Structures are given as C-alpha cells and as structure tokens.
Amino acid sequence: MMPYPQQRLHKEYSNSIVWIGMSTDILINSRSYEVRLALVENGNLSEFHMQRPTEKGLMGNIYKGKVVRVLPGMQAAFVDIGLERTGFLYVDDVSFLPENLEVGCPARNASTNPRTQGIRIEDLLSEGQNIIVQVTKDPIGTKGARLTCHITLPCRNLVFIPQTDHIGVSRKIDDETLREELKKQIEEIRPEGVGFIVRTVAEHATREELEADMEFLLILWDEIIVKISHAKSPELIHEDLDITLRSVRDFFTIDVDRLIIDDEKDYKKLLGFVKTFAPQLHNKISLYTDPIPLFDAYNIEVEIAKAIEKKVWLRSGGYIIIESTEALSVIDVNTGRFVGKNNLNDTIFKTNIEAAKEIADQLRLRNIGGIIIIDFIDMESAEHREQLYETFQEAVKKDKSRINILKLSEFGLVQMTRKRSSENLYQLMCESCHYCSGEGMIKSRRTICYDIFRKLSRHTNKNHGTTVTLRVHPRIADILENEEELTLGTVEKDIGRRIIVASSKDLHIEKYEIIWQQ
Structure with missing residues (x-):
C-alpha cells in the first residue's frame, strides 16, 4: 500500500495548487517503447496496466480468419487469424454474419446457442472455411487467443451488439427507475433490429451523449462491413483502441478526479478523443511536466515492484503468500509477526479479516484470473467463518472482473473464479528463471x-x-x-x-x- 505522506503537496497545474488526498487518479506514463497506466484510489495503487508495441494485446480485435482444424471431441475449432498461434473457438461462440450483409442493415443471425439446439461443431464449420471472429481473451502462456463470432463494439457509454435485438443495462446500475429510463431512451433512438448494452459510466450520461455514442458505433460498424467484404483471410479487420484512449473509455468514470499523462503527443490525442466522446472530462486531464518522473513522484515504481513479489505483508504483521501455476493460483494466509492481545481465536480472526481485504486488492492489482484457492487460517467459530465470507464478498465488489466465490469450507478454504482475459502482472513482467527453468528451486x-x-x-x-x-x-x-x-x-x-x-x-x-x- 502507498499512502501519500502527510497529504503532501504534489504538483502545480494551470497556476493552481493541487493537494493529493482522498481521491481517484489515473496516471499514464507514456514512452515509445511502453505505455503504463496506474489507477490510484485514495493513495493506493488499485490497478496497473501496460502495453508494449512488441507485445500488444489483441482483445477486442476483429479478424477474418480461416478454420484450420475442427475438433469434434472438444466441440471446438482452431482458427488461423494471422498470428503465431491459432485461435480457439468453442461451438457456443459460433455464429455467422448474413452472407448478404450490407451497410446500414441489421446483422442479426437467426440461430441461437448451437449446443442447446443439438448442433455440433462439425455441422457448422469445416477446414478452410472463412469466418469473422473477435478476440475475447489474449494468448496466455502456450494457449492461443480465445475467439467468438458474437461481435461487440464498445464506446464510452454504450456497447453495440450488431447480431442481436436486445437492450441491456450494466448490473452495477442498481437504481431500477434509472435502468428503465435508460432502456427507454435506447429503444427510442436505436435502429431496428440491433442491440446495445448501457455501460456503468452512462449512469450520468445525457440523451445527446448516448446518441453521439450510438452514431459513432453505427458508422464504425458500417466501416467494418466494408472491410469484411474486401478482406482476404487471415486478415485484421478492426483493431481496438490503444491503452491511452482506453483509459478514457474504460477507466475514466464519474469517480475519477483527474487523469495525468506525461507525454505531450498523447496528451493532445486524449484531448481530441474526449472532445468527441466526453467533453465534460476535458478539464480533468493534465499534462505532467515536472523533472521528477511521474511514477516516482507518486511512488508507483515501488508498488509495482512489490506487486510481483510472492509475499505481501499485512499491517498487523501477518502476511499472505501468492503462488500461481498454469491451472490455478493458491493464496496462503499466515499470522507472521502478529501475536494479538487477548486469545488465539481473536488473533486468527483479525488476521483473516485483514487478509481478505488485502487479497481482494491483490487479485485486482495483479490481474490474477482463473481458479483461485485461498487457504485462510482455520477458525473454530461458524460465526467468524460467516463474517469472513461476507467481508471477502464485500471487498471484491470494486473489481470489474466477473467473480464467483464459494462458501468457506470447514478447513478454511475458499474456492473462487475470476474471469481471466489477459496475462496477469507476473506473466507480463517476468519470465522463467534460466537457472531453475521456472521451478523456483535449484539443487542445494x-x-x-x-x-x-x-x-x-x-x-x-x-x-x-x-x-x-x-x-x-x-x-x-x-x-x-x-x-x-x-x-x-x-x-x-x-x-x-x-x-x-x-x-x-x-x-x-x-x-x-x-x-x-x-
């Protein structure tokens, strides 16, 4: 954790002094070889994302691909999208754009889920067949990209779903009256036969902003249709925004107080983007020009270094150990130096409660996904186990990723899943040790x-x-x-x-x- 020392004076922008306190900031350190984004909430590094030109993410990209192998035993197919490794397409994610698809026309497909209709992958696809796919999960380790044929196009307030006739609203907008009002507005302005999802940030959007987003998405979809008709296979059809512009689209919510970037070229690019899609954010974006590097000034470099260590110390003196394998991640909770004041049960309970909050933060910061097993310190009290479970559930609510948590077992184990769409921080920043080949141990x-x-x-x-x-x-x-x-x-x-x-x-x-x- 990285509290700002004594509410210290940080920087000076537009001749006004800015104090860093209880706030949420987006910091972008932009260089030609790497762009790094830090989301700082109340002085703590909550999320960290990075993009390198040599290792650019693929999620959201649309390709015209070619089926290279159909696997009836797995009800899936390998699709060549022009990368080193083929992408993986499950039968549930197969659908087809109409062959006579034209600009301005709905792209609805009459078929629903193939598996529920008893349709097999070999009935839908054959080797050499061309197909339009979108990347939903970046290549991770030895696995290729996860693909889908159900195309989605996000903008700041809306997500366009051209192959459906459905209006959805983010679950995080829990005001039922507002949900219905947003649905009504989208129904009134959308073209017939296409679908949209209202994003969480649209909770405070005006009708004009929703219309502007919708117009942009419809124009973008028409451009994609034209590219599809002329593209060869395999070929990239549409590339998602880079991390700089995604910072506005995906992270710049109403709760964010400011966005600070240290590159003038990208600063101007951001201003041009928000002028079109979120003009109300213009005054919240600042160019950092101090000689002290941005991430050093905010103590981000230290926090990043800590985020790839296996041991995380708790304020009480306890600690957690985080170990990841290809199949799952394991987190172990220990009392460490914390000896408590009254009795053993109280010490264990306090350590577990503190660990639950820290684990929720670490999962988000390190972007740990897949199956996760947490070994809390065993507690005899059923009431304490229930309180721990409720505390952990509350702590993960800030996480945007889809999470499913099972009840604590009698042994103090929690089994959970967190949606994995890209490599975690450890995979992004580290590689196997050339001494131990990733084993973590060498001969004595x-x-x-x-x-x-x-x-x-x-x-x-x-x-x-x-x-x-x-x-x-x-x-x-x-x-x-x-x-x-x-x-x-x-x-x-x-x-x-x-x-x-x-x-x-x-x-x-x-x-x-x-x-x-x-």
Missing part, C-alpha cells in the same frame, strides 16, 4: 557436491593418471574445501588420485566439469 550445494562424488567414484577404473580437476561454481568450491573437506579426502583415496578444486565464476551453480589428467 551439498546435493551438487554429492553428485560430483558419485560421478568421480563411477570413473575410478576408467582413466589413468595422478590428478583430476573439478571446475565448479565458487559457492560449490567453498563447501568442497571446507565443510566437505574430509569427504573429499576419502574420495581421493577411493579413486587413487589427487583432486584439485578450481573455482569458476562463469559456471552455473549446478554445472561442473571433471577433467581427468592422463
């Missing part, structure tokens, strides 16, 4: 010494000579010449040769060379 020094001894003993009768030289890492040389000195002498007697230990800094600690002198 003593184990390596004993490996050497065994190998020396196996070669006793195979060579002549009086000496053998061991080229080893300096840490292995140290243990051979000190702690294992007696054992080394015994091995010398067994093989009938003098052993010379040569320290070599250029060797990996697990690697060594045995050089037999003739």
Whole structure:
C-alpha cells in the first residue's frame, strides 16, 4: 500500500495548487517503447496496466480468419487469424454474419446457442472455411487467443451488439427507475433490429451523449462491413483502441478526479478523443511536466515492484503468500509477526479479516484470473467463518472482473473464479528463471557436491593418471574445501588420485566439469 505522506503537496497545474488526498487518479506514463497506466484510489495503487508495441494485446480485435482444424471431441475449432498461434473457438461462440450483409442493415443471425439446439461443431464449420471472429481473451502462456463470432463494439457509454435485438443495462446500475429510463431512451433512438448494452459510466450520461455514442458505433460498424467484404483471410479487420484512449473509455468514470499523462503527443490525442466522446472530462486531464518522473513522484515504481513479489505483508504483521501455476493460483494466509492481545481465536480472526481485504486488492492489482484457492487460517467459530465470507464478498465488489466465490469450507478454504482475459502482472513482467527453468528451486550445494562424488567414484577404473580437476561454481568450491573437506579426502583415496578444486565464476551453480589428467 502507498499512502501519500502527510497529504503532501504534489504538483502545480494551470497556476493552481493541487493537494493529493482522498481521491481517484489515473496516471499514464507514456514512452515509445511502453505505455503504463496506474489507477490510484485514495493513495493506493488499485490497478496497473501496460502495453508494449512488441507485445500488444489483441482483445477486442476483429479478424477474418480461416478454420484450420475442427475438433469434434472438444466441440471446438482452431482458427488461423494471422498470428503465431491459432485461435480457439468453442461451438457456443459460433455464429455467422448474413452472407448478404450490407451497410446500414441489421446483422442479426437467426440461430441461437448451437449446443442447446443439438448442433455440433462439425455441422457448422469445416477446414478452410472463412469466418469473422473477435478476440475475447489474449494468448496466455502456450494457449492461443480465445475467439467468438458474437461481435461487440464498445464506446464510452454504450456497447453495440450488431447480431442481436436486445437492450441491456450494466448490473452495477442498481437504481431500477434509472435502468428503465435508460432502456427507454435506447429503444427510442436505436435502429431496428440491433442491440446495445448501457455501460456503468452512462449512469450520468445525457440523451445527446448516448446518441453521439450510438452514431459513432453505427458508422464504425458500417466501416467494418466494408472491410469484411474486401478482406482476404487471415486478415485484421478492426483493431481496438490503444491503452491511452482506453483509459478514457474504460477507466475514466464519474469517480475519477483527474487523469495525468506525461507525454505531450498523447496528451493532445486524449484531448481530441474526449472532445468527441466526453467533453465534460476535458478539464480533468493534465499534462505532467515536472523533472521528477511521474511514477516516482507518486511512488508507483515501488508498488509495482512489490506487486510481483510472492509475499505481501499485512499491517498487523501477518502476511499472505501468492503462488500461481498454469491451472490455478493458491493464496496462503499466515499470522507472521502478529501475536494479538487477548486469545488465539481473536488473533486468527483479525488476521483473516485483514487478509481478505488485502487479497481482494491483490487479485485486482495483479490481474490474477482463473481458479483461485485461498487457504485462510482455520477458525473454530461458524460465526467468524460467516463474517469472513461476507467481508471477502464485500471487498471484491470494486473489481470489474466477473467473480464467483464459494462458501468457506470447514478447513478454511475458499474456492473462487475470476474471469481471466489477459496475462496477469507476473506473466507480463517476468519470465522463467534460466537457472531453475521456472521451478523456483535449484539443487542445494551439498546435493551438487554429492553428485560430483558419485560421478568421480563411477570413473575410478576408467582413466589413468595422478590428478583430476573439478571446475565448479565458487559457492560449490567453498563447501568442497571446507565443510566437505574430509569427504573429499576419502574420495581421493577411493579413486587413487589427487583432486584439485578450481573455482569458476562463469559456471552455473549446478554445472561442473571433471577433467581427468592422463
């Protein structure tokens, strides 16, 4: 966590002094090689996103692809969209745009969910077939992109769903009167036969803003239709906004007090974007020009470094450990240095409650998705378990990702899922250790010494000579010449040769060379 020290004076914008207190800010550090976005809520780093030109995300992009393989056993297909790895398309996500699709016409498909109708993937797709798809999940690890044929186009206030005739409203708008009013407005202004979803940020939008968004989306869809008709396969049809413009579309809600960016070119680009889609935000966007780097001034660099560590300390002195595998993530809660004041049950309960809030923050910050298992400290009280569950449910409400949480088990385990649409922060910023190949552990020094001894003993009768030289890492040389000195002498007697230990800094600690002198 990163509280601002003593409500410190931060920066000066437009000749007015700005104090950093209980606020929500979007900070964008933009460079040619990398753009980083930090969402800071009340002085705490809540979300972190980054985009590199060499590793640009694909989510939201629309492609004209070609089916390369149909898998009846999995009811799915691999689709070539022009990337290194083919995309993956489930039968539930298959639909087709009308063959006679024209500009200005609805793109509705009469079919519904193929699986509920008993239609199989092999009845719908065949190898070599062209198909229009959109990326719903970026490639993660060894897996290709997840694809769908159900196209959606987001704008600031609305999401256009050209293949449906449906009006939806974000679940986070819980005022039923407002929900109905928004539905009524969309019904009055939308073209016949197309669908829209009203986004959470539209809660305070005017009718004119909704109309402007709708007009933009309809024009964009017509442009996509034209591109589809002329595109070859595989080919990119539509590319989603970059992270700078997405900051306004996806993160700049009514709760955000300001957006600060440190690149003048992107600053002007942002101003042009909000002038069209959200003119009321114009005065909330500032250009950062101080010599101290933006992320250093807000202490973001330190928080990013902490966000890829496995151990997260709690204020009480307890801590959580976060471990991720390809299949799931495991979070373990420990009391650590926290010993409490009254009794053990109270100490455990307070640690679990604090951990629940921190875990919710860490899942969001690190963008951890998929299956998640949380091992809270076991509690005897059923009332305490219920309070912990309710606390955790409340803590994850700030998270925009879809979350499903099961009740605490008697062992204190929580099983949950969080929608995974892109790589988590650890995957984005780290790579497998070239020492341990991602195992997280290497052989101990003593184990390596004993490996050497065994190998020396196996070669006793195979060579002549009086000496053998061991080229080893300096840490292995140290243990051979000190702690294992007696054992080394015994091995010398067994093989009938003098052993010379040569320290070599250029060797990996697990690697060594045995050089037999003739």
